[in-house]
Amino acid sequence: MKSMATHLTLVEMLRSRAHTCAESTGFSFLADGRNPLESLTFSELDRAARAIAAGLSSHRAEGERCLILLPQGLDYIKAFFGCLYAGVIAVPAAPPGATRDAGRLERILLDCEPKFAFVSKADRIDQAAAQPNAPVRLSISDFDGAEAGWVLPQISAGSLAYLQYTSGSTADPKGVKVSHANVLHNLAGIDAGFRHDADSRSVTWLPFYHDMGLVYGMLQPVYNGFPAFVMAPVSFVQRPVRWLQAISAFRATHSGAPNFAYDLCVDQISAEERAALDLSNWAVAFNGAEPVRERTLERFAAAFAPSGFRKSAFYPAYGLAEATLKVSGGVRDEGVHVLSHSSGTQSAISCGRVIADTVVAIVNPETGVECPAGTSGEIWVSGPSVSSGYWNRPDETSEKFAATLHSHPGKLFLRTGDIGILSDGELLITGRLKGMIIVRGVNYYAEDLEEAVYQLTGQPRSLALAVFGFTEAEIERVAIVVEVNPRDRKNLRQLAQQIRQTTYEQHLLHAHSVIFVRRGKILKTSSGKVRRAATRDLYLSGELDLLSESIVEESLDHNDGVPPATLLADRQALAPTSRRAALVDRLAAIVSQIIKRPVGPENARQPLVILG
Numbered sequence: 248m249k250s251m252a253t254h255l256t257l258v259e260m261l262r263s264r265a266h267t268c269a270e271s272t273g274f275s276f277l278a279d280g281r282n283p284l285e286s287l288t289f290s291e292l293d294r295a296a297r298a299i300a301a302g303l304s305s306h307r308a309e310g311e312r313c314l315i316l317l318p319q320g321l322d323y324i325k326a327f328f329g330c331l332y333a334g335v336i337a338v339p340a341a342p343p344g345a346t347r348d349a350g351r352l353e354r355i356l357l358d359c360e361p362k363f364a365f366v367s368k369a370d371r372i373d374q375a376a377a378q379p380n381a382p383v384r385l386s387i388s389d390f391d392g393a394e395a396g397w398v399l400p401q402i403s404a405g406s407l408a409y410l411q412y413t414s415g416s417t418a419d420p421k422g423v424k425v426s427h428a429n430v431l432h433n434l435a436g437i438d439a440g441f442r443h444d445a446d447s448r449s450v451t452w453l454p455f456y457h458d459m460g461l462v463y464g465m466l467q468p469v470y471n472g473f474p475a476f477v478m479a480p481v482s483f484v485q486r487p488v489r490w491l492q493a494i495s496a497f498r499a500t501h502s503g504a505p506n507f508a509y510d511l512c513v514d515q516i517s518a519e520e521r522a523a524l525d526l527s528n529w530a531v532a533f534n535g536a537e538p539v540r541e542r543t544l545e546r547f548a549a550a551f552a553p554s555g556f557r558k559s560a561f562y563p564a565y566g567l568a569e570a571t572l573k574v575s576g577g578v579r580d581e582g583v584h585v586l587s588h589s590s591g592t593q594s595a596i597s598c599g600r601v602i603a604d605t606v607v608a609i610v611n612p613e614t615g616v617e618c619p620a621g622t623s624g625e626i627w628v629s630g631p632s633v634s635s636g637y638w639n640r641p642d643e644t645s646e647k648f649a650a651t652l653h654s655h656p657g658k659l660f661l662r663t664g665d666i667g668i669l670s671d672g673e674l675l676i677t678g679r680l681k682g683m684i685i686v687r688g689v690n691y692y693a694e695d696l697e698e699a700v701y702q703l704t705g706q707p708r709s710l711a712l713a714v715f716g717f718t719e720a721e722i723e724r725v726a727i728v729v730e731v732n733p734r735d736r737k738n739l740r741q742l743a744q745q746i747r748q749t750t751y752e753q754h755l756l757h758a759h760s761v762i763f764v765r766r767g768k769i770l771k772t773s774s775g776k777v778r779r780a781a782t783r784d785l786y787l788s789g790e791l792d793l794l795s796e797s798i799v800e801e802s803l804d805h806n807d808g809v810p811p812a813t814l815l816a817d818r819q820a821l822a823p824t825s826r827r828a829a830l831v832d833r834l835a836a837i838v839s840q841i842i843k844r845p846v847g848p849e850n851a852r853q854p855l856v857i858l859g
Contacts, residue, residue: 255404256427257331261469265293268472275474276320280452280482280489281496287321289469292328295387297397299329302390303363306383309334309400312410314355314364314382315456316342319479322387323455324465326365327409329390334400335363337409338422339456342367351420355412356382359422359638404428410638411458411568413690422638423568432631433462433571434470436602440562441501441531442579443471450499452478452490459536462572463503473501483508488516491551495524503533503562505688506540509547516550527555531579535564536688538676539596542721544583558582565598565676569647569661571632575601575674586670597673605630608652608660609669612680617654623677626667627652627660634661682779684716686723691756693779700727703749704742711769715783724759725750728782728791730766736794739763743797744853761797768792 254260264273269290278284287295303313313335317323323339330337338361340352364382408430410422449468453460468475476497483490491512494502509532534544548558561583564576577584577599584597601607608617609624618624627650636644650660666678679685682693693714700712710730717724727746731739743761750758768791770778785791835846 254431256402256406257328257408257430257466257469258399258402258427260431261289261293261296261328261331264469264472265290271472272474273468273472274321274324275476277476277478277482277489277493280478280486281492283476285321287324289472292324292469294394295325296328296332297394298390298392299325299387300332300335300400301393301396301398302385303329303333303335304396304398304400306363308363310336311363312336312338312359312361314338314340314361316340316352316364316366317387318342318367319454319477321477322365322367325387327455327461327465329387331402331408332397332400334402334406336407338412339409339461340412341454341456354420355422358420359410402427404431409461411461411571412456413568421640421643423634424636424638425571425634429571429632429634430462430466431470432604433573433602434467436605436632437463437467437573437576438471439603440564440573440576440578440599441533443467443473443501447471447473447501448497448499449473449475450478450490450493450497450502451475452480452483453504454480457536458566458568458572459503463533486515487511488520491516491524491526491554494529495526495554498528500528500530501533502529503531503535505536506534506538506543507687509534509543510540513543513546513550521551521554524551524554526551527557529556529560531562532556532560533562533564533576535566535573535576535598537685538718538723539563539598540721541583541585541594541596544596563596563598565665565667565674567663567665569634569663570628570630571634573602573632574605574607574626574628575599584673586673586675595668595675595677597670597675599674600672601674602630602632605632606655606658606660607669607674608655609667610650610652610660612662615650615652617652621668621670623666623668625680626663626665626674626676628663629655629658629660682714684714684723684725686716686725686756689755691725691754696725696727696750696754696756699749699753700729700746703745704729710766711771711777713769713777713779713782715779717783717787719759725756726760726762726783726786727758728762728764728769728786730769731763731794732766736763739795740797743795747797747799757799759798762786762791762793763795764791764793 254263270288272286273289273292275283275286313330315323315326315337317326327337327339338359340355361382364384365387366384368386404427406427407424408427409425411425412420412422451460451464453464455461455465464475476493476499478489478493544561548556559580559582562577563583564573566573575598585594586597587594606629608627610617610627612625636648648659648661650662652660664680664683665676666680668675668677684691684693696714697712700706713728715726717726746761747758750756770781838846
């Protein structure tokens with residue numbers, strides 16, 4: 248299998264692939280997570296991209312930004328390459344309604360001011376009804392058959408291919424500028440570790456608007472010329488077994504996800520379903536985007552060994568959107584390395600060695616001086632995969648992407664905000680700077696969560712808040728500590744429920760602990776900044792002086808053991824008015840069983856997230 252390492256742009260990459268592997272199937276979409284609904288050869292993708300590009304060019308679109316707001320599927324791939332073929336900067340984004348954060352799309356619109364947006368036919372609206380500066384809404388079908396009018400745009404390796412908007416709960420998502428050269432270098436680095444060959448096949452449910460789903464799920468199959476089977480993220484979320492069933496059915500060799508997905512498979516796939524799987528072909532099970540947990544890998548390997556899964560297939564990796572995707576990773580078939588750090592008292596999963604032509608330095612974030620070998624500090628990255636910065640944000644670009652080191656003259660470094668150690672050339676991730684919390688592959692920022700609580704409660708700023716993450720039983724938890732006045736203590740239970748509900752509604756985040764303390768108990772610096780890490784340490788050691796603590800465990804176990812048919816028959820025998828009361832009682836019993844505490848009539852109108 249020949250890679251596309253010699254090409255300068257992604258357009259050249261697909262054009263060459265369409266010539267050398269014209270009738271080879273590149274992508275198949277699994278509508279239900281199992282059966283291919285439609286497929287796309289490399290030549291068909293090239294033809295669709297040329298048609299879309301010709302249509303965009305008729306709108307004088309070259310150099311403009313174009314949002315892609317399509318559902319996961321083959322049209323998303325066509326639209327993305329169509330933008331590249333037109334010299335248009337693609338802006339992958341979630342389709343309307345795909346996330347609860349409706350304001351995120353609006354902020355992206357304001358930030359990059361796209362002139363065009365690809366939407367599904369159902370989302371087409373009368374342009375006269377749109378806002379004056381709204382992008383022109385286009386459909387893939389608008390340009391069917393227009394490929395003859397395509398002209399190769401004036402692009403080079405340094406031209407921007409797309410803007411990758413940072414994920415998570417940040418109030419102000421930033422567009423990472425990713426060039427054709429950035430992507431091609433990163434694809435080469437991924438290929439070097441994954442060692443694709445003529446038998447390689449991938450399965451992905453990762454959304455194309457996230458860096459891992461875009462770079463590996465969409466672009467790597469074209470780079471290497473292997474078939475990829477694509478699922479919608481919701482197919483996995485609804486039934487995690489669909490992911491592994493697809494790997495089994497299509498003999499996939501390469502597939503992966505954030506750490507939480509492996510836990511979800513262990514927790515929700517039954518023994519009978521495992522027995523029907525054949526995972527013996529799965530050679531690279533990559534794990535990234537959030538902390539890689541040794542316990543998760545052990546659980547998954549044990550649960551699916553009878554299905555043919557080999558522990559040596561695990562491939563922990565580290566990366567971030569600002570470096571296109573991958574910064575470091577292992578080598579196929581080498582398995583997991585667990586290394587000690589902090590004088591041998593702790594261990595962490597190795598995220599492998601840094602990809603070619605890339606430098607990683609461990610730096611004291613306060614002094615900007617490289618740390619002694621084997622000690623922890625902020626991870627700084629320099630190399631061809633690193634972006635030139637954020638779209639239209641010179642100050643933040645200068646702060647994040649232009650760090651320098653005396654030990655590496657002439658190089659500019661990306662400050663990742665992650666804390667790590669280089670041990671015998673392997674990278675260990677040990678923590679995060681500032682207030683970032685990663686839960687199930689999504690980044691949350693403590694400042695955003697604290698602001699939501701301030702807005703909810705009307706809390707005076709003189710009363711501090713501290714939000715932090717902590718690990719319990721290999722699960723990332725979130726705690727919210729709130730200072731209160733003596734007069735407010737009688738309402739703490741209700742306030743905890745409101746805080747938990749607001750945190751979920753605004754950020755889709757489950758707050759494990761809501762803690763109330765007296766004024767002045769949250770630690771601060773001499774300049775008045777909250778010391779979240781120090782407050783967390785006091786809490787975990789039991790030394791934080793608590794007034795009250797509300798803990799709601801999050802549970803994935805919803806099997807109450809009662810057959811659905813029995814429940815249905817019981818309810819249908821009742822009168823309509825009694826049926827509703829019976830259903831409420833039954834639901835209360837199920838919730839009570841899950842959260843392991845009574846749920847009474849007074850809880851009937853509360854959101855389930857409040858109850859856990």
